Amino acid sequence: MAKPKQFTKPPKKQKSKAAAPETADEFQEAADFEEETGGKWRAGDPAKSGRAFVRALEIYERGLQRHPSSFDLAYNKARLELEITQQPPIVSHIQLPLIELLKQTLDSHRYALRLNEENPDVLFNTSQVLTSLAEQLSEADDSGSAIPLLQEALELLSACLSRQEMLLEQHQADLEDAEEGGVALDPEDRPASTSGSEASGQTVTIENPITANDLLDTVHASLSALTTLVSLVEAGALQTLGDMAHSLTENKAPAYIGLLPVDAQESARFTFALARASFVSAFADAQYNAFMIEAETYLARLEAFSIPSKGQDATALGSEAEARTEFALSVLARFEGSPDLPVDLCWKQLSLAQDLYTKATKIGRSAQVYLSRGDVEMLRHRLASSPYVKLSDGMRKSAPTLAQNAYTYYKGAVRLGTDEDAELKLKAQQRMSIVARMRMLLYETEPSADAADSIQSSAAYLRAGLVQSVEEGLLETALADAIANSLTAK
Template identity: 80%
Template sequence: MAKTKQFTKPPKKQKGKAVLPETADEYQEAADNQEETGGKWRAGDPAKSGRAFVRALEIYDKGLQRYPNSFDLAYNKARLELEITQQPALVSHIGLPLADLLKQTLNSHRYVLRLNEENPDALFNTSQVLTSLAEQLSEGHESSTAIPLLQEALELLSSCLSRQEMLLEQQQADLEDADEGGVALDVEERPASTTGSETSGQTFTIETPITASDLLDTVHASLSALTTLVSLVEAGTLETLGDMAHSLTEKRAPAYVGLLSADAQEAARFTVALDRASFVGAFADAQYNAYMIEAETYLARLEAFSIPGKEQNATALGSEAEARTELATSVIARFEGSSDLPLDLCWKQLSLAQDLYTKATKLGSSAQVYLSRGDVEMLRHRLASSPYTKVTDGLRKSAPTLALNAYTYYKGAVRLATDEDAGLKSKAQQRIAIASDVRVFLYGIEASADVDCLQSDKATGLVDCVEEGLLETALAEELAKSLPVK
């Protein structure tokens, strides 16, 4: 999920008789009031919250019509749009599909950068919009459109990081000049600097200083964009992206961690190590699929997840499980229809993934983890029931149980899904129906009565399951025959 950088809003004035805004500050204040209303209703009534946020955006638009050079109005409008895109429950009440809303948000951020192309928060937020839009497009099989967006995001993040480094260096120099003979403040403890006069009745902007945490946020965003990008580009580009990630994780991030207070460094190192491991896994997968490395090398690369303390971190456990599942999926895809499939390697990685997800659920359950657990069981079922690979009798006998497990985990995903997980819930419902059909078709088990999935959605789900390697193509085609003909 994209992380927005906040630009501190002007302090609120005493409420009085409602009047039409005249100054840029008054437009900002009016928008603030609508944002505050939207925030109050966000959890309890997303529709009411969405209407308030739409009113805030309209106020920003009117303000910018009168004050087109107001950086504060432009920035806060773009910031609000970005925040809305990260709340699925709100998006449905804005009146635009998510992809279109992201494109609108990108235009707003480009406008902000035209007003100030050096503002680090604006650079960071624009990169997050680009990354979110690229992820949407890549999920819709529009990789050729997503790639340049991710490349632009990385360029903006590079500019952001350079700007942050320069500002931090200047801040440190200013502190040394101001504290001659004294002790310089820690870079995480400096007070915010302000401009303007509170007593004059004029609103003013509070400019928070750059901290080491800001630089690490930018490193994290850069590695996330790189992790997404490596799965989309041609093989010839991989080495360059690998070099970029290496510079971030081995040179720049350690230097930034060293600027943190001592009690914050351990957590920061863990986060960087996890970002590095996730990139290494994605990079190895891209190299394997490009026939640049073999499965044994790929497997060895996943040792990057040997991070001290990961057993107490659900995100780390889930990330490693996802990487090991991806390894097995890619190997299965390479050997599809062949008796040479390294069954033991794939089975072991999927079993390890399931163990990792089990540990993660003990730290806190989520719909996504249960959906992933269902996918792992579908993959293991594919191996156990494969007509091409020599499978032991014991493993083949476990196939009906694996299909049942998948069905059960998908039901858990639906049960745990919230309003924020609408897309995930729909996918889980599709897969409940498909897992049920697998059990009926292959094992003669009576169809489940609690399947809640339209036939058209089931058809979409079958396509997705084949693309993700969860089902053999031949089996999916047989299941599709049972769907009504349009």
């Protein structure tokens, strides 16, 4: 998710720490102090950082009770909540589930929007909260609630982009006036939005000048929301979303990139091309699952990942690998249990995905990449052990090795995982246990010393992992049932 937008805060005023804040500025200064404390402890002590951020939020809340029309306080409270949601170690110390924290954050952003509905930063940030909440609800199988949130995010991003374009045009006009002999207004001299009339006077918000990078950020956020949305909506809505993406990718983004300094354009084109490829692959997957296109067309669309210099970027390599894995999963789902499954086509795409992940690990190893490599080997094992299709001898004989590889990669994900990867590490550990039992069941492989703890995992823990593995297409239902039955067998 894009980084929350921020505006320039007024210079801090020296004041007595003992004095209770009264004005909106004083509440902001007190909250700033706690935010700075939280920032200092963010990496070293998430618990202490979380407590400081909570104190800052309490100060913002008290300030808004005294000064309910202060846009600065409303905006900064909402911004801090959004930043907290993006820090898993800190979220774990807030004592509020992430979905509930996102809902609270959304309420705060909507409050700020009511105070200033044209501020591009709060428009952008509100869209980011909506997108994050939608992603969490989608992962919780609540796509019905996620869809309207993503649609609202796109509406806000459209309004944000229009506002940014107007402000950028105004800024460029000021520069042209200056070149013709006039004097360009300094940002601090411009009329600024106010946070409301207070007893002590008016407090102003100073907005940073809009740049082409800001417009590109909004395009990227829009493409990200569209990429998530196309996998959730009905087939009839796909064309409208595709048209929206086409306008962004073919008209808006190239024009904005052209406004950047020449030395920044190549990097921007690469980043944009990757975002475009991710949308194209998600859109093709949605169309294929809706029986609107066939596998050949879907596969041709993945050529969007033919991006210059892709081989030097781990994110780009991983994104293409994920897209090719998704292609294989969708084809497997369409031909579930059928002898007509194009096994060679799926095998080739999964092999390409594994090659891409291997290249990515040479650039930088991560727990997510190793988890994905394990999943790819599980999918190749599913193909190699399929009873429904005709396989080459070499492919079928590779099944035990693929199972061993999957275990090794899941083990690597556990080893590389950090505190921020707690959920990922749990999934990898769970799948290690499943693969260890699968190897014992299918190949009578004695567990190695390092697999002993995995074998001893609880039955309930493993059954939950088996259900998820079937849902994600990694295991056939029959094999998952056999593993589940083996859990109680002595």
